[in-house]
Amino acid sequence: MIFKRAKKASPTIAVTLPQIKQAVRQFEADMPDPINRTVLINEDKSIDVDRLKRYLGGIPEQKFFMSRETFEIFEEKDKLIPYYLDMVQSAVDNYISDTGKLPLLEDAWLPEVHYRLLSTERYLKETPPFPLYITEEEMMLTHRPEHFE
Template sequence: MKTFNFFKHQKIKTNQPHNYPIIDLTVEQVRKAIRTFTDQLPKGVYRTILVKEDNEIDFNQLAHILGGLPSEKFYMSKETYDLFTENEKLIAYEVDVVQKAVDQYVKENKAFPVLPYDPLKRINYFELMQKNLCKTEPQTQFYLTDLDGMISHVKPDIKTTKK
């Protein structure tokens, strides 16, 4: 099997065995490797080429940057590019489903699916399900961020002010 090597613009065989060591990595080390990888991609090619269908990161494409393959699996949202560890892999899948649903909801309704009085800006799954944009209610609570309609699983800080 042959694929295109984005770094040398030469054909390489992907079924050739590589003797990369197994290494322990942090999310920050993976994030840095993905940035390096992304900086080397040709125009019009996105980092989502690193993400398998199950949201697992394909480290065979990053091993040359990292100097090895991770001892644990990592996952990435194709919609928000957030990174997740093995025990958070459900979040990677759910954020993609909910972000797509929120984007479609905004396109159809010119508003975000959040309750107007909610200071946390929690995504209203009932509304998304009523509009048939989500089939089931996600296990993870997502929040609308201040970044151009993007969602996050991180609960925002609500700063209270005394009057």
């Protein structure tokens, strides 16, 4: 008869956004190349915190989410942001690859993504409920207009 050792449950702990970001950076630093932080992202964009418990000292009480495209990390209240960031980043990348142009709103004060153009051209299947902007750093998206100040 084989007995299985009962798994000791990890304690749930309160974790701040800066703490989870630090744990993700440490996880990535400890991994051999070519493994990066994207291995922590579940299908729903949540972070597999079970793999971070050794850096945090337990399992966070709340969920955190990460964009696969930009690596930005969000609290649960902002969980839609990484979903839309990834969807629109892919659409923008494909549009630029196909046309050589940036899909930007004309006469906009900031480099805001032109959702209608991307939808009309069939690059985007869903329109985010908030604006996204194209940064100069590798044409990555951001949801924060203060990024340009």
